[in-house]
Amino acid sequence: MQDIIKTALIQTPLVWEKPQVNRKVLRQKINELQRDTDLVVLPEMFTSGFTMNPETVAENMEGETMTWMREVAKENEIAITGSIVIREQGKYYNRLLFVYPDGKVEHYDKKHTFTLAGEDKVYDTGTKRLVVEYKGWKICPLICYDLRFPVWARNTENFDLLLFVANWPSPRIGSWDILLKARAVENLCYCIGVNRVGEDHNGHQYPGHSAVYDVLGRQMAFSQKEETLYATPDKEKITYYRDKLRFLDDRDEFQFL
Incomplete structure (x- = not known):
């Protein structure tokens, strides 16, 4: 358990529907992280870009990317999160995976x-x-379009950190x-958003704007280029x-149906 959690936000271009290539690039970026990093956040669909062709890149929960995430987390003694395309019981999901250092x-x-x-x-x-507990922090990870729906993101569990992974375009x-x-402001928590950069196969431009905000909405990190950002949220604050x-x-009480 610790008061601060050093987080690395990897803001990167993604090669269209090429999981092996994207994993190779991301492994290098992760291996170059500062040594005291606790948590690494990757963009939405980090192995493929935001594809509507799931059959070309879908994996199961024991697939190559899952194995890769476990290996990289263990090697670097970090937690890793980001979403990929998963096929399960004949259905496809945009699934965020949170992998702990122990696998x-x-x-x-x-x-x-x-x-x-x-x-x-x-x-x-x-x-x-999902609310995960990692090093004494309660973290609620969500995906891209979820950001527009404040009820779904409402802090009913007293989580410390709200996290969004995305492919959010320039317009x-x-x-x-x-x-x-x-x-961040309405939930009195830290809020992290990780977006990609570059252009995808459909010509959509992604400008980054990955950022970290504290409990009062003050910006702690921000970028518009390919790079890794760092932030150290502090539980004492x-x-x-x-x-x-x-x-x-004074928050309203409600139940999800």
């Missing part, structure tokens, strides 16, 4: 599939949120910036501001 895996299936791109017609949706990047900050402001005591 333990937890996962979250994207709840809000992106209808504008037809993701809802290709991928099944998740029904449950709507202003919304990404606003919503990441809003999710969460405790201080939640005790001082107590906004979460």
Whole structure:
């Protein structure tokens, strides 16, 4: 258990539907991380880009990427998270994997599939949120379009860190910036968003804007280029501001149906 969690946000281009190539590039980036890193966050669909052709890249939970994540996590003594395409019982999921240094895996299936791109017609949706506990931190990881739905991201479990992995394109990047900050403020938690950069197979441009916001919405890290960003959220600040402001005591009670 520790008060700070040093987090690395890998903002990178993705090679279209080439998992082996993307894993190779990401392994090099991860191997070059600062030695005291605790958690590495990769973009949404980090092995393929945001593809609507799941049959070309889909894996199962014992596939090559899952094996790769376990190996890299163990070698570097870090936790790794990001989403990939998973095929399970004949269905496809945009699934976030959270891999611990000891190889333990937890996962979250994207709840809000992106209808504008037809993701809802290709991928099944998740029904449950995930809150992982890592080094004394409660972390709620979500995926891209989930960012637009504050009820789904509401801090009902008193988590410390809200985390979004994404392929968020340039035309709507202003919304990404606003919503990441809003999710931090309304939930009195740290909020991390990791986006990709570059152009995908469909000609969509991705400008990065990966960022970290503290419990008051103050920006701790931000970038618009290919690079790895670092941030060290501090649990003492969460405790201080939640005790001082107590906004979460007044949150509405609700249940997901």
